[in-house]
Amino acid sequence: MKYMKKIGKIIYGFFHYLGKFLDKWVIIPLTKLILKLMDLGKYIAKRFDSIAGKKSTLLVVSLLLAFGVFIVIDQESNIMIDQYAEILYNQPVTAVYNEESYVVEGLPKDVDITLIGQRRHIFLAKQAPSKGVSVDLTGLKPGNHKVTLKYTQRLKSLDYKLDPSQVTVTIYEKVSETRSLTYDILHQENLDTKLYISNVAIDRNDVIIKGAQYKLDKVASVKALLDVNSIPNPGAGDITVKDIPLVAYDNDGKIVDVEIVPKTVAANVTITSPSKEIPIKVVPKGELAFGKSIKSMDANLTKITVYGEQAAIDAIDQLEVEIDVKGLESNKEYNVTLKKPKGITELSSKTLNVKVIIDNSASKEFENISVSAENIGAGLKVQALDTASRAVTVVVQGSDDAIKNIQASDIKAYVDLKDLGVGEYDVEVKVTGNDLKLSYSSKTKKIKVKISAVS
DSSP states (O other): OHHHHHHHHHHHHHHHHHHHHHIIIIIHHHHHHHHHHHHHHHHHHHHHHHHHTSHHHHHHHHHHHHHHHHHHHHHHHHHHHHTOEEEEEEEEEEEESOTTTEEEESOOSEEEEEEESOHHHHHHHHHSOOOEEEEEOTTOOSEEEEEEOEEEOSOTTOEEEEESSEEEEEEEEOEEEEEEEEEEEESGGGSOTTOEEEEEEESOSEEEEEEOHHHHHHOOEEEEEEEGGGSSSOOSEEEEEEEEEEEEEOTTSOBOOOEEESSEEEEEEEEEOOEEEEEEEEEEESOOSTTEEEEEEEESOSEEEEEEOHHHHHHOOOEEEEEEOTTOOSOEEEEEEOOOOTTEEEESOSEEEEEEEEEEOEEEEEEEEEEEEESOOTTEEEEESSGGGTEEEEEEEEOHHHHHTOOGGGEEEEEEOTTOOSEEEEEEOEEEESOTTSEEEESSOEEEEEEEEOO
16 A cells, blocks of 8 residues: 555656646747737737838739739630630541552541641641641551551641541452443433434443452443533534543442442444424314214324434324313314324424314214224134124214215224134224224124134
8 A cells, every 4th residue: 555655656746747847848938939929920910001001012012913913814815825726627538558459448538637736836737738647558458457547747836636536447359350331321301302312332342340359249230421411512423422431330220339440431422313204193082072073173283293213213103192072062272282202302393283173973884894803813813703793884973074085995893802812702893994083883892703723
């Protein structure tokens, strides 16, 4: 117990001594220092108030602040100038590779370039020549490759960004094949309607196509596209046309992107103006009013000149013009717009005027009109099965004047055996006549015939 009291006295004495030490050497000196600093602060504050209250001090401070604001704004202005940007759109891309041996796909034709820097530098960059955008594919083998596009600019003070900057390209080995050459005529409708291109003689029969094998496999035809609009002052005669472009097509008529050697050809174009004068035949269609008939049909033209393809002109012997007389019971005048038959490009007249005179209808019968057969199949023959099927009585209706002039030889009765084979048939009797103002009908509507093979 005495031992514990001694230890307690020792600890108490240590802390008591420590408190006196801190009070004398730390707390009292620190307190005095703080008081002195407070006195100094009050002194400085009084001096500052005294100085700040003077006009000269305010002027100096204002100048310093203004100068500081100027420095900040100037720095911001320089930053804005340095960050100016301009976009150059659709800049062409040049690829460096062996074009005779390889084909490159996937490379864009052009890119956009964003120039970043000061305005004056960008202005100078736009004026100065540049090597443009390029990509070096030298040494790359067939296959897919990711490549980086580069823009070469003489001014090093500018930054630039490409869009796109990297692309994936596919390299193929270039192969070649020989193909026959044909032609198409474009805008032929712009040629004078009285003219016709009768022949095109190209200066070569074959061309060479080059490209990736899968592209060449798609090519179904190579054609020279002769554009009528490129022929200066076309007229009848022979004309030489140069620089006719060539295009490759697939089976669907879509263009195939392949290289064609040569790129253009020349051709000798023969332009003709085939024509022929043919008669006009006015054909009334429909039944007139009961008891009425056509007495006369007078047209302002009896002949017309047709222009077009020679084959079409050779095949046409007359121009049929239909007029609708259904239910007609009095005289009428028709103005008909003439239609061009197939292969005919121009008519010497566009319209036809027809005056139709109506009269009361009369009729006349013609007996023993022989019935002929048309469109008999090859290797077949036909015969009537009874006497009534060999000849018929035809009733002709029309005006008195027209009927008086008609003869039995002007009437034709026939049956159409198209698409009929061996066997017996009841077939319809059809009647036609030379005078289209009259109507013709057979009293016997059908006859019996037998079709058999020629022995």
